[in-house]
Amino acid sequence: MTPPSSVHVVGGGWAGLAAAVELARNNVHVTLLEASRQLGGRARRVPFDDIGVDNGQHLMIGAYRETLALLQALHAPNAPPVLRAPLSLTLLNANYGFRLAAPRLPAPLHLLAALLLATGLSFTQRLSALNFCVAMAVHKFSLEQDISVAELLKRYRQHGRLTECLWEPLCLATLNTPLELASAEVFLTVLRDAFTQARGDSDLVFSKTDLGALVPDPLVDFIETRGGHVLLGERVTALQFDGDTLSGLETSVQPHRASRVILATPAYATHRLVQEQPRLQQLAGALSSFDYQPICTVYLKYAPSVSLGQMLIGMTGGFTQWLFDRGHCGQPGIMAAVISAHGNHMNLDNETLVRHVTSEISSHFPHWPLPLRNFVVREKRATFTCKVGINATRPDEATAINGLWIAGDYTNTGYPATLEGAVRSGMRAARAVLMNLR
DSSP, X not given: OOOTTEEEEEOOSHHHHHHHHHHHTTTOEEEEEESSSSSOTTSOEXXXXXXXXXXSOOOEETTOHHHHHHHHHHSOTTSOSEEEEOOEEEEEOSSOEEEEEOOSOOTTHHHHHHHHHOBSSOHHXXXXXXXXXXXXXXXXXXXXXXXXXXXXXHHTTXXXXXXXXXXXXXXXXXXXXXXXXXXXXXXXXXXXXXXXXXXGGGOEEEESSOHHHHTHHHHHHHHHTTTOEEEESOOEEEEEEETTEEEEEEESSOEXXXXXXXXXXXXXXXXXXXXXXXXXXXXXXXXXXXXXXXXXXXXXXXXXXXXXXXXXXXXOSSSOOEEEEGGGGTOTTEEEEEEESSOGGGGSOHHHHHHHHHHHHHHHOXXXXXXXXXXXXXXXXXXXXXXXXXXXXXXXXXXXXXXEEEOSTTSSSSSOSSHHHHHHHHHHHHHHHHHHHO
C-alpha cells in the first residue's frame, strides 16, 4: 500500500532530480521513474573515447542560487564540486578582440566599471552600453509589454560591434534564442539577477566533473538512503484518474498506485500524458504551443598540453560561439565548441561541421596541432524557444487534477531553459507538494 507521504516523480532530468531531493530531505518517500537507463535528461554524461563528457556543455553563474543549493545538498561541504571565477569574457574575431572583466566592486558598480574598461569597443560604444544598463535599472529591468531583444537593443541604440560582441553572445548563451525572436522580458530578468544584487552573482561557475557526477550519481544514494527508490528504464505510458483526482500510473514495466505525482518530463512528453484528460485541456493547449531550439556541442580531443589559458572564450564571425577548455574538470586537451540555436550548421553532416569548427579554432590558435579525435552532440530540442510573450503561456506547477503537479524548465519560473530554470521548477513543484501534505 502506498505510504501517505509518498510521492512519485516522473522524469530524471534536473527538474525531476531537484524535486526528488527537496522531497526526500523533507522526509517524503520518493519514487523517481526515468524512461531511459540513466539520469540527467538534457544535462547528462555521455562517453567520448575513454572519458565521460556532457551531452551539452553547460555554464552556471553565481546567481543560480537554487542550483548551487542543490549541489550543497548532494555533496560534502568540504568538497565543493564547482569552481567559481569573477566574470571575465574574451571574444575573438578575425578583425578584433573584445575583453570584459568585472573588478571586485559591489554590484552594480562592478558591471559599470567592467563596461567602462572593456577593450575592443570605442569609448562611445562603452558609454552607450553603460547608458543602456542605467536605463534598464531605472525601469527596474521590466517592460510594460514584452518585445524582442533585437527591438529593445534598437530602441536604445545598441548597434554594430556592441551587439555583436556583447548583447548577442549573452542572449544566445542564456536564452538559446536569436535576438529577433528572443523575449526581452526574460533576458532582462537574467541581467537583473546576474548584475544588480551581489557581485558574486555574476561569477562564472564551472563544474569540476562531468554533469553525471555532479547531480545524477550522488542523487541515487541520497534518495535510497532516505527510503526512496530510483527506477530506471521505466517509462510512464498513462495516468490513471478517479474523477478529478489522480489515482495511479501505468508504466512500461508495471502499474503504480499513486496519489501524488510530479510530472517532470519535457513539455512534449507531458502533453502526451495529459491531452486526453478533459480537466487538463488548458494545460495541454499551453504545452502544445512550445517550439524548440537546438544546441550543438563539438568535442575535440587535442594533446593534453593544449590549453586555452582560461576556462572559456567566445568567438564571432563563424559557427563556433563559445570554446570551453575542459581542463577545469580534469580533462586536459579536451575542448568543447558550442553552437546555440538554429543555423546553417544544422544542415551540415558531422564530418563537415568538425572541419569548419577546427578551421575556426586554428585561425585563432595557429600553433595548435590538429585534434586527435572528435565527437559531435546535437541536442535538437535542447531548449524551448524563449520567444516574445513566452511568459504569458507558461503553465504553473499546479494542475486542475488533485494530486498532480508539473515541473520543467518550461514552467512559469520567469527564467529561460537553463539548469537554474529546471531546478527552480522542480523545487517549486516539490514545495507545492509539501504544502499539500501538511
